[in-house]
Amino acid sequence: xxxxxxxxxxNHYGSVGMNWAVTMIPLKFIDGEGAVDDAVAALDxxxxxxxxxxxxxxxxxxxxxxxxxxxxLEDAINRGGDADxxxxxxxxNDGDDNDAVEHRPSGLVCDTRFDTSAPRGYDCVIxxxxxxxxxxxxxxxxxxxxxxxIGAPGEQIPSTYPGNDFVYLSGTSMAAPHVTGxxxxxxxxxxxxxxxxxxxxLYDNAVATASLAGKTSTxxxxxxxxxxxxxxxxxxxxxxMTAQAAGTDNPAEFWVWFSEGVTGLAIxxxxxxxxxxxxxIDAVGGTAGTAxxxxxxxxxxxxxxxxxxxxxxxSVDGLTLPGPAAPVTLTTKVDVIAPTAVAPTTSIKTGVSLxxxxxxxxxxxxxxDAETGINYYELLYSQNGGGxxxxxxxxxxxxxxxxxxxxxxxxxxxxxxxxxxxxxxxGGPTFSPRLIQESATAISYPVTWSxxxxxxxxxxxxxxxxxGGRTATYSFTGRAVGLVTTLALSRGKVKIxxxxxxxxxxxxxxxxxxxxxxxxxxxxxxxAHKVQIIVVGGYGRVDLDAxxxxx
Numbered sequence: 001x002x003x004x005x006x007x008x009x010x011n012h013y014g015s016v017g018m019n020w021a022v023t024m025i026p027l028k029f030i031d032g033e034g035a036v037d038d039a040v041a042a043l044d045x046x047x048x049x050x051x052x053x054x055x056x057x058x059x060x061x062x063x064x065x066x067x068x069x070x071x072x073l074e075d076a077i078n079r080g081g082d083a084d085x086x087x088x089x090x091x092x093n094d095g096d097d098n099d100a101v102e103h104r105p106s107g108l109v110c111d112t113r114f115d116t117s118a119p120r121g122y123d124c125v126i127x128x129x130x131x132x133x134x135x136x137x138x139x140x141x142x143x144x145x146x147x148x149x150i151g152a153p154g155e156q157i158p159s160t161y162p163g164n165d166f167v168y169l170s171g172t173s174m175a176a177p178h179v180t181g182x183x184x185x186x187x188x189x190x191x192x193x194x195x196x197x198x199x200x201x202l203y204d205n206a207v208a209t210a211s212l213a214g215k216t217s218t219x220x221x222x223x224x225x226x227x228x229x230x231x232x233x234x235x236x237x238x239x240x241m242t243a244q245a246a247g248t249d250n251p252a253e254f255w256v257w258f259s260e261g262v263t264g265l266a267i268x269x270x271x272x273x274x275x276x277x278x279x280x281i282d283a284v285g286g287t288a289g290t291a292x293x294x295x296x297x298x299x300x301x302x303x304x305x306x307x308x309x310x311x312x313x314x315s316v317d318g319l320t321l322p323g324p325a326a327p328v329t330l331t332t333k334v335d336v337i338a339p340t341a342v343a344p345t346t347s348i349k350t351g352v353s354l355x356x357x358x359x360x361x362x363x364x365x366x367x368x369d370a371e372t373g374i375n376y377y378e379l380l381y382s383q384n385g386g387g388x389x390x391x392x393x394x395x396x397x398x399x400x401x402x403x404x405x406x407x408x409x410x411x412x413x414x415x416x417x418x419x420x421x422x423x424x425x426x427g428g429p430t431f432s433p434r435l436i437q438e439s440a441t442a443i444s445y446p447v448t449w450s451x452x453x454x455x456x457x458x459x460x461x462x463x464x465x466x467x468g469g470r471t472a473t474y475s476f477t478g479r480a481v482g483l484v485t486t487l488a489l490s491r492g493k494v495k496i497x498x499x500x501x502x503x504x505x506x507x508x509x510x511x512x513x514x515x516x517x518x519x520x521x522x523x524x525x526x527x528a529h530k531v532q533i534i535v536v537g538g539y540g541r542v543d544l545d546a547x548x549x550x551x
Contacts, residue, residue, distance in 0.1 A: 003160030018181025130154025236323030247372030468537015
């Protein structure tokens, strides 16, 4: 939700939000499920921040819902409405008509003041349905000609995710923050925004959409660009300056955004500063009378350090007054050295099942950058001796990759810093992933194990026994090995010896899972080894499905 509302754009990284300079206050009352009383406390806390502490809260995003009736919740929403706070809510994901099947809180009404019981003049609740990239109402989205107000994108929405990650998600929960972010963007370019004025601009500038006709009260979808026509002067033009997130290199580009169309912006209005030497302001791009401009700053051989750009007060002419009212400065870091990395290492991922016949591998690497730091990594692979191909871009230096048990593979990594410098390719060793089925000649059974067959096993067959002390030994040459077996409450325990040394005892009596990788070992180099599994008697059946090995 937060990323859709306010993730910074213009940095060639991740996803982008509706308002790049918004302030958000997270209020957590749900952990899997939540209580209405806690929702009321969260909303009242937000209202108090505005009424008692002067924070300019214009809207709350509410990507949650349920069916529990609560007058206390409706009262809390109305108290927020009394404080000029809009309540943006997801319409729900049941494919229901909310006019017939009530959905809360999106179906609640906020048209009566809590303090006086007088009519508010507008409903401070904005209920949002989901549409897809083609403008069609999402199949999962709730709707309602009177209870749902507007549509917004809600299918396969890329956004920020816990763990320094980015994901695609779908739901009216993804649609609501598009509206909340658009309202915040409009509020940022108005001198004195009001809740009813923001809401009216949202509805007046919405784009009529066939799939929403008769399904929402407006029959339209949000248009943030159209809403910007309702920015106003209301004093000196306000300004926002942005640059490459966390760092830059030559050339450096800054972006300058005004709250209204301005004229008179020129190179001489800017002053360059900072500890990095050799820079000069080269050009100001943009059309006079518009609100957005770019500033190019160039250097011959810049040094590491900081680079700042200051826009002088009163340097442009707005609709009614010159502005900005005071100088505005933005400082970024200059990064002139590319990062370095350590080649990926590869191990067999345990605690998961095979992906069909594919072997899950844990690929791990490291990178460093002395100036702006690592922005992201590009993970590469080479198959059967071919050239490098891009696999994924990722923030964390570790990921799981599934490979087929055929051919040869090699992983490599490129580190990219916040100034967009890419390192050299750091390549790991070449390996051959294989699944060694239970019938392979490399596996010896001093005493016969029973045979079973099922498509649920990796090779459609399995060896099994419940007799304590029975063993199976796999002899191989490789750099990693893992045991593939079956988990079930009826399964027993197995000991594992590696080259004659007991290294693990594993309880297989867990919830049912076939083709499970329960143990693995990675070696520093390719060498000959022996893995022996020993059945522990008295606990239940042990399956030998296969061994995964990296040769």
